Amino acid sequence: MSRTVIPFGPQHPVLPEPVHLDLVVEDEKVIEARPSIGFIHRGLEKLAETKDYVEFVYVAERICGICSFIHGQTYCQAIETIMDVKVPLRALYLRTVWGELSRIHSHLLWLGLMADGMGFESLFMHSWRVREKILNIIEATTGGRVIFGSCKIGGVRRDMDAETIKHILKEMDVIEQELREVTKVFLNDRSVKARLSGVGVLLKQEAYDLGCVGPTLRGSGVAQDMRKLGYAAFNDIPIEPITRSEGDCYARCAVRCEELFQSVQIIRQALAKIPDGEIAVKVTGNPNGETITRTEQPRGEVVYHLKANGTKNLQRFRVRTPTFANLPAMLKILPGCDLADVPMIVLTIDPCISCTER
Amino acid sequence: MTQEQNIELITVDKLLDKVRALRQQGQRLVQISATRLPDQVELTYSFDLNDRLTNLRLFLPGVATRLPSISSIYFCSILYENEIHDLFDVKVDGLTVDFHGNFYKTRIKFPFGSIKAPCAKPATAPASGATTCGTAPAATTGANK
Numbered sequence: 211m212s213r214t215v216i217p218f219g220p221q222h223p224v225l226p227e228p229v230h231l232d233l234v235v236e237d238e239k240v241i242e243a244r245p246s247i248g249f250i251h252r253g254l255e256k257l258a259e260t261k262d263y264v265e266f267v268y269v270a271e272r273i274c275g276i277c278s279f280i281h282g283q284t285y286c287q288a289i290e291t292i293m294d295v296k297v298p299l300r301a302l303y304l305r306t307v308w309g310e311l312s313r314i315h316s317h318l319l320w321l322g323l324m325a326d327g328m329g330f331e332s333l334f335m336h337s338w339r340v341r342e343k344i345l346n347i348i349e350a351t352t353g354g355r356v357i358f359g360s361c362k363i364g365g366v367r368r369d370m371d372a373e374t375i376k377h378i379l380k381e382m383d384v385i386e387q388e389l390r391e392v393t394k395v396f397l398n399d400r401s402v403k404a405r406l407s408g409v410g411v412l413l414k415q416e417a418y419d420l421g422c423v424g425p426t427l428r429g430s431g432v433a434q435d436m437r438k439l440g441y442a443a444f445n446d447i448p449i450e451p452i453t454r455s456e457g458d459c460y461a462r463c464a465v466r467c468e469e470l471f472q473s474v475q476i477i478r479q480a481l482a483k484i485p486d487g488e489i490a491v492k493v494t495g496n497p498n499g500e501t502i503t504r505t506e507q508p509r510g511e512v513v514y515h516l517k518a519n520g521t522k523n524l525q526r527f528r529v530r531t532p533t534f535a536n537l538p539a540m541l542k543i544l545p546g547c548d549l550a551d552v553p554m555i556v557l558t559i560d561p562c563i564s565c566t567e568r
Numbered sequence: 569m570t571q572e573q574n575i576e577l578i579t580v581d582k583l584l585d586k587v588r589a590l591r592q593q594g595q596r597l598v599q600i601s602a603t604r605l606p607d608q609v610e611l612t613y614s615f616d617l618n619d620r621l622t623n624l625r626l627f628l629p630g631v632a633t634r635l636p637s638i639s640s641i642y643f644c645s646i647l648y649e650n651e652i653h654d655l656f657d658v659k660v661d662g663l664t665v666d667f668h669g670n671f672y673k674t675r676i677k678f679p680f681g682s683i684k685a686p687c688a689k690p691a692t693a694p695a696s697g698a699t700t701c702g703t704a705p706a707a708t709t710g711a712n713k
Binding site: 246247248251418419420421434436438439500501502504511513515517525526528530534535537538542567 | 573596597598599601602603612614619621623642643644646647654670671672
């Protein structure tokens with residue numbers, strides 16, 4: 211049978227960001243997927259050599275428009291490790307709350323895109339309607355909806371008063387209820403199951419060997435979550451990674467659905483336990499040393515490798531984003547699938563290309 | 569909270585053996601990071617097992633640098649190694665998937681347009697000596713490879 215090469219992306223209705231695939235197909239079966247990225251490489255890592263390490267928090271936050279807060283948090287955490295800064299406990303709790311709000315909004319954004327990709331428009335609208343409530347909390351507590359600008363080296367910039375905490379807890383009840391209604395459809399609806407079950411299967415060992423992270427890895431049954439390392443307030447709020455064993459698109463979707471409720475619980479616990487006190491300490495001097503710091507973003511483990519030489523500019527700022535780690539899996543899953551399943555498989559990896567290319 | 573940092577210094581000729589041994593232990597490749605030093609390129613390979621990092625570090629000369637690929641041991645290293653080739657000019661031997669320098673589109677400085685704002689041509693011919701948009705350098709259009 212003759213082979214045809216079908217270009218997929220970088221601009222495609224189901225792709226929120228530019229990744230290109232040359233799909234080699236025989237009839238409707240994908241035989242090979244040749245990737246091409248690099249359309250939006252911004253050279254942000256190089257900027258660290260010219261920007262002051264304090265103001266670089268702004269750049270780190272802008273690596274990604276979805277998980278911006280956790281990028282800023284990880285950068286601050288890395289600098290604090292190098293400079294041996296003791297961050298006040300209240301600030302660590304606030305970082306945890308914003309980090310989990312960010313995870314909920316990212317997962318809901320993804321669920322909406324996924325529903326849209328399946329042609330389930332009402333589910334897409336409902337997912338984003340609930341997400342709007344999360345964005346409202348983020349806006350009320352940080353002033354921003356996409357870039358929070360709340361993390362700084364030594365702590366956080368903004369506090370939450372008792373009234374705000376009470377309001378968030380009340381909102382969490384409403385949001386949890388609405389999440390139950392939305393996720394019930396994702397998890398139980400016949401058409402969603404038919405579209406996702408058994409599609410794009412990634413076996414447990416394969417996922418691990420390919421270096422996958424986040425829901426992509428957990429959807430294949432590997433219980434790995436960097437929050438277990440105990441950064442921010444996760445020493446006081448232990449978590450158990452949510453896993454599924456099927457390894458298909460449905461499993462990756464289900465992991466994200468269940469993580470929404472896990473994040474709601476973490477926010478509740480953090481706000482219930484949040485201690486009084488300062489929200490930041492003064493940091494003076496320049497960093498001198500090196501660290502490799504990891505945190506858990508909505509898409510999975512992010513790795514920051516920082517090297518500083520005692521000047522105000524970093525010697526090296528390197529970020530390995532979750533999507534970067536998940537791209538090889540996408541290339542392994544695609545061969546053998548139906549052409550019509552390509553959008554679903556690509557979406558369930560939750561590719562964030564601006565993050566990946568930095 | 570400080571995450572454990574262990575870095576083992578190795579030489580290039582030991583790289584494949586070390587990586588193979590880590591693979592046999594069941595370590596996951598977490599990242600490969602390159603740093604340009606004044607006359608060297610420093611490479612850090614990070615591996616994870618049960619949430620503990622193991623790092624290998626080696627140094628390469630700054631020019632005419634070659635590195636053996638670990639993609640036959642860890643397929644996922646292809647992205648890191650192509651990135652290191654494109655951004656640090658390190659030649660990687662034995663890459664399973666080689667983008668030949670096109671992993672990042674860095675050869676064209678402004679791949680999606682000109683640094684000058686586009687403007688419409690005037691409806692009528694301008695007076696002699698007048699400057700028009702047409703005299704600006706030609707826009708570099710989306711000529712991605």
